[in-house]
Amino acid sequence: MLVSVSSVLAFSADSPKWLSPITAEHxxxxxxxxxxxxxxxxSKDWAKLFGLISDAARGGTxxxxxxxxxxxxxRRDFSNNPDLMEFRPDRTANAERAEYDVYGCGKxxxxxxxxxxxxxxxxxxxxxxxxxxxxxxxxxxNEPCKALSDTSxxxxxxxxxxxxxxxxRNPGVQFHIDAPKK
Numbered sequence: 200m201l202v203s204v205s206s207v208l209a210f211s212a213d214s215p216k217w218l219s220p221i222t223a224e225h226x227x228x229x230x231x232x233x234x235x236x237x238x239x240x241x242s243k244d245w246a247k248l249f250g251l252i253s254d255a256a257r258g259g260t261x262x263x264x265x266x267x268x269x270x271x272x273x274r275r276d277f278s279n280n281p282d283l284m285e286f287r288p289d290r291t292a293n294a295e296r297a298e299y300d301v302y303g304c305g306k307x308x309x310x311x312x313x314x315x316x317x318x319x320x321x322x323x324x325x326x327x328x329x330x331x332x333x334x335x336x337x338x339x340x341n342e343p344c345k346a347l348s349d350t351s352x353x354x355x356x357x358x359x360x361x362x363x364x365x366x367x368r369n370p371g372v373q374f375h376i377d378a379p380k381k
Contacts, residue, residue: 217288220299225329229322232329233288233301236320240283240334245269253323253330258363265367272366280366281309283334286320289347292354297324298332302354304344305336316341321360332360 218226232251239248245266249257257265272279288303298321305318314336321332336342337355346352362368 217291217301217303220291220293225324229329232331233286233320233322236331237283237286241285243269243273243282251331252364253332254325255323255361256330256332256364256367258367260363260367268366275311277310281307281314283307283318284313286318286334287344288320294321294357294360298322298360300354300358302337302347304347305334307336314341315344317344317346319354319358321358323360333364 218229221229236248236251238244239251246262248269249262249265252265260268273282283305285306286303287305288301290303291299291301294300301320301322303318303320305316307314307318317337318334319337320334323330323332335358
């Protein structure tokens with residue numbers, strides 16, 4: 200049974216546990232932006248996702264190039280990267296001054312197959328709002344979500360987030376940008 204993304208995050212937002220490392224005045228904004236990030240990924244609304252991506256993850260890429268790259272690397276029958284469908288936050292760890300890793304149970308689709316497991320979404324507070332540098336499952340094979348209920352569970356070592364998203368770094372992906380309409 201699929202549960203809508205917004206109801207999952209709304210339920211989670213009621214529980215302060217995952218938001219506790221975030222200052223009180225920024226918690227609601229993070230919950231709303233995370234919901235928008237997951238929805239944009241799930242619906243493949245790449246133009247909307249572009250507005251939620253951190254400066255480092257964009258790597259100076261223009262929106263039209265970003266959208267074309269995402270379309271090329273997230274196709275239904277063949278894709279280089281999985282699509283985040285759902286994310287239920289569980290806990291947050293401070294990565295750096297204004298950066299956090301939000302860990303939770305993720306569900307993704309890759310070439311028609313669905314995967315579940317512990318995932319993390321990297322968030323950055325910049326330009327007075329929350330932006331995202333990307334997401335990833337914490338391991339392969341995927342760590343079961345029930346691992347998060349174990350109080351001794353520890354996040355894996357830090358990941359590299361201060362660079363453009365993988366979709367933007369891979370020069371071997373062929374994509375096309377339509378000429379602007381006049």
